[in-house]
Amino acid sequence: xxxxxxxxxxxxxxxxxxxxxxxxxxxxxxxxxxxxxxxxxxxxxxxxxxxxxxxxxxxxxxxxxxxxxxxxxxxxxxxxxxxxxxxxxxxxxxxxxxxxxxxxxxxxxxxxxxxxxxxxxxxxxxxxxxxxxxxxxxxxxxxxxxxxxxxxxxxxxxxxxxxxxxxxxxxxxxxxxxxxxxxxxxxxxxxxxxxxxxxxxxxxxxxxxxxxxxxxxxxxxxxxxxxxxxxxxxxxxxxxxxxxxxxxxxxxxxxxxxxxxxxxxxxxxxxxxxxxxxxxxxxxxxxxxxxxxxxxxxxxxxxxxxxxxxxxxxxxxxxxxxxxxxxxxxxxxxxxxxxxxxxxxxxxxxxxxxxxxxxxxxxxxxxxxxxxxxxxxxxxxxxxxxxxxxxxxxxxxxxxxxxxxxxxxxxxxxxxxxxxxxxxxxxxxxxxxxxxxxxxxxxxxxxxxxxxxxxxxxxxxxxxxxxxxxxxxxxxxxxxxxxxxxxx
Numbered sequence: 372x373x374x375x376x377x378x379x380x381x382x383x384x385x386x387x388x389x390x391x392x393x394x395x396x397x398x399x400x401x402x403x404x405x406x407x408x409x410x411x412x413x414x415x416x417x418x419x420x421x422x423x424x425x426x427x428x429x430x431x432x433x434x435x436x437x438x439x440x441x442x443x444x445x446x447x448x449x450x451x452x453x454x455x456x457x458x459x460x461x462x463x464x465x466x467x468x469x470x471x472x473x474x475x476x477x478x479x480x481x482x483x484x485x486x487x488x489x490x491x492x493x494x495x496x497x498x499x500x501x502x503x504x505x506x507x508x509x510x511x512x513x514x515x516x517x518x519x520x521x522x523x524x525x526x527x528x529x530x531x532x533x534x535x536x537x538x539x540x541x542x543x544x545x546x547x548x549x550x551x552x553x554x555x556x557x558x559x560x561x562x563x564x565x566x567x568x569x570x571x572x573x574x575x576x577x578x579x580x581x582x583x584x585x586x587x588x589x590x591x592x593x594x595x596x597x598x599x600x601x602x603x604x605x606x607x608x609x610x611x612x613x614x615x616x617x618x619x620x621x622x623x624x625x626x627x628x629x630x631x632x633x634x635x636x637x638x639x640x641x642x643x644x645x646x647x648x649x650x651x652x653x654x655x656x657x658x659x660x661x662x663x664x665x666x667x668x669x670x671x672x673x674x675x676x677x678x679x680x681x682x683x684x685x686x687x688x689x690x691x692x693x694x695x696x697x698x699x700x701x702x703x704x705x706x707x708x709x710x711x712x713x714x715x716x717x718x719x720x721x722x723x724x725x726x727x728x729x730x731x732x733x734x735x736x737x738x739x740x741x742x743x744x745x746x747x748x749x750x751x752x753x754x755x756x757x758x759x760x761x762x763x764x765x766x767x768x769x770x771x772x773x774x775x776x777x778x779x780x781x782x783x784x785x786x787x788x789x790x791x792x793x794x795x796x797x798x799x800x801x802x803x804x805x806x807x808x809x810x811x812x813x814x815x816x817x818x819x820x821x822x823x824x825x826x827x828x829x830x831x832x833x834x835x836x837x838x839x840x841x842x843x844x845x846x847x848x849x850x851x852x853x854x855x856x857x858x859x
Contacts, residue, residue, distance in 0.1 A: 400459045401474065407457040411449070413759050415459070418751040420828035421847045424815050425771045427825065436751060437462055442742040443638050444472040447752075448662035450728065450735040453674055455666050464635035464741065466642065477619060477626075477634045478739040479650070480658040480724055481717030483665060484622070485588050488654040489533045489701040490672065491610040492591055493684050493692070496529070500598050503530040507590060512597045514557045516590065517572065525577040529594065532587040534700050538575040539587040543568045543655065546648040546720065549625060553651050556593055556603075560586070585655040592654035603653050612664075614682050615671040620660040624649045630659055635741040637721015645721040656719055662737040665726055669735045677733060693730050707764040716749075725749045729762050750847040768830070770823055775816035777801050783833055783842055786857045794854075796842065805831065 402408040418431045437445060444462040448455055460472040495501040501510070506526035508515045516527045521538060531537035545567045547553045552565035562570030571586040592603050599606055604622040612620050621627050626634065637645040650657040671682050676693055679686035692701045693711050702713035710731035717724040723745035728735025736756055738749060754767045777798055787794040795806035803814040805824055814822035820833040830845040841853045 399461070399471070399473070400457065401455070402457045403451075403454060407449075407451070410759055411457045411459055414752070414755040417755045417758065419754065419758075419767050419769075420825075421750070421754060421765075421767055422823050422825075422828045422830040422845070423767065423769045424817065424823050424825055425769050428769060429825070431751075433459075433461055433752075436748055440742075440744050440748055441638075441640060441642055442740050442745055442748060443642065444476070444635055444741045445745075445748075446472050446474075446476055446478065446662045446739045448666035448737045449756075450666050450669050450673070450737075452733050453670055453677075455663060455670070458663060464633075466636070466638070467644070472635065472741075474663055475619060475633050475661065477630045477659050477661055478724060478741060479637070479656075479717075479719045479722045480620075480660045480665065480739070481650075481656045481719040481722060483660070483715060483717040483724060483726060484654055484656050484658040486701050486715050486726075487607060487611050487658060487668065488588055488591055488595075490668075490683050490692075491607055492529060492533065492595055493688055493701075494610045495595060495598065497685055497688060501529055501594065504528050507532070507594050510598050511590075511594060514560045514593065517570075519573060521573050521576045525579070527573065527577050527590070529591065530700075531577050532584075532591050534581065535583050535587060536578055536581040537584070537587050537590075538573045538577045538579065539584040539590065540572050540574045541582060541584045541586065543571065543586040543589060543652055546650050548646060548648060553624070553649055556589065556596070556651070559651060560589060560593065585652055588655040589652050592652075595654075611668065611683065615664075615667050617660065617664040617667050620658060620664045622653045622657050622659075624651055624653060624657055626659045634659065635722075637719070637741050638743065639721065640742070640744040648720060650719065656717070662724075662739050665737040665739075666735070669726060669728060669737065673728070673730075673733055673735070676730065705764065707762075710763065712762070712764045716746075718746075723749070725753075727753055727756070729764070732760065732762060734760060734762075747847070770817035770821070770830075772815050772817055775801075775819075777803055777816075779820070780833065782840060783856070787842060787854045788857060789844060789852065789854050 416432045418436050419428055443466055444464050446460045448458045458474055462472055464470045464472045464476045492501060496503055505528060507529060527537045543559060554566035559566045560571045595606055596603055607622045621630055674680040675682055675684055675686060676689035695706050695711060702715050705712045710729055712729055714727040721743060722741055724739040726737045738752055757764055757766045780798055780803060784796050784798060792808055797804045803822060805812050805814055812824050812826055814824055814831060817823050822831045832843045841855050843851050843853045845851050
């Protein structure tokens with residue numbers, strides 16, 4: 372039986388999670404109190420697009436969106452004021468054996484390994500073992516960052532590696548089946564067999580540009596191992612997992628038997644199962660964990676920030692991590708009014724996840740899935756959280772339709788390119804239409820030169836300046852893209 376058909380048969384059970392009997396609900400959810408239960412239920416049923424037209428809002432529930440996007444399983448933990456406020460679990464960790472997602476189900480956290488690694492490295496900085504701003508080659512043993520012209524005056528440093536602006540090329544991705552030869556860390560960095568990835572290299576002057584880099588975090592891993600003379604998993608156990616109470620997490624490759632028995636199976640967009648694989652780039656993407664454990668990590672770090680608990684890092688260091696500098700140090704940060712919003716995604720074969728929080732609210736959410744197809748789902752979850760808990764950051768917009776004369780639009784009609792897709796703006800009987808590839812969509816006017824394309828959904832605006840011919844498209848994250856017509 373094809374897994375996609377099996378999944379369709381199981382969908383009624385997924386949807387029933389939200390309305391199940393108490394004994395079943397006990398397995399699929401935890402609530403700190405009644406108010407938390409209401410918050411969780413409201414988020415579950417309030418997945419709406421970033422842009423909607425009043426009276427035509429297309430709300431979905433979490434199980435409904437899981438069905439639409441073929442996401443087998445979802446596990447969520449929400450943090451509020453130093454506590455886990457609620458957890459909810461949906462769908463299946465294993466479709467073939469009909470094993471549901473539970474609180475103890477283990478997922479690969481992929482790049483959530485990076486903030487865990489960065490905090491451990493900062494702990495060593497505060498102990499005087501590492502230095503944020505010295506040349507890492509001073510402490511690296513055996514393998515070192517190649518010295519080239521680009522590094523003559525500016526060096527690869529721990530601070531730059533953590534912030535992805537050390538100039539390291541991002542070309543370390545490969546995972547390995549358990550019976551295949553697995554490279555050591557030195558072999559991966561040097562590009563030597565059995566590693567199938569190229570040697571780690573510097574491709575831009577350190578400090579000059581910010582580009583995401585997996586090998587940069589592998590250099591951090593080697594640096595930490597060299598200065599402590601310990602296995603990386605042991606370092607993370609001692610500095611992060613044990614003090615934060617993360618009992619269901621491991622950086623070991625292969626993962627420990629106690630976690631292997633509870634791991635979720637990863638699935639493609641077509642619901643084909645991936646085999647279990649090893650991720651030897653531990654610091655960059657090797658963590659196996661649960662949303663509850665990542666929530667504990669978040670709580671501990673936020674307590675260090677707000678209370679000066681000094682569990683993982685000092686309050687001063689935590690305030691540096693979450694400083695209003697719009698830079699990327701441990702997390703990508705956004706200043707939003709008086710608040711700081713932080714986030715980090717993770718993605719390995721068959722798994723996508725996100726941790727996302729507000730410093731001012733002292734709240735956060737962790738969502739983990741066993742699917743290749745969850746990034747759009749995360750956008751909806753974030754908006755539902757923002758709306759329910761009144762975060763000011765990127766709340767959904769429900770816009771009122773208005774009558775509009777589109778006579779001004781003649782100079783904008785024509786072809787555009789956006790995200791590699793061909794667009795065509797046209798007008799018929801005073802209505803504007805946007806063609807995207809082979810589909811044609813009607814635009815609803817919601818203000819002066821403001822339109823909503825409901826099916827995608829997108830907000831599209833046009834300038835009033837006579838010399839500006841650019842159309843602006845606002846996507847799901849609220850970030851605008853100004854695009855110009857293609858010259859004939």
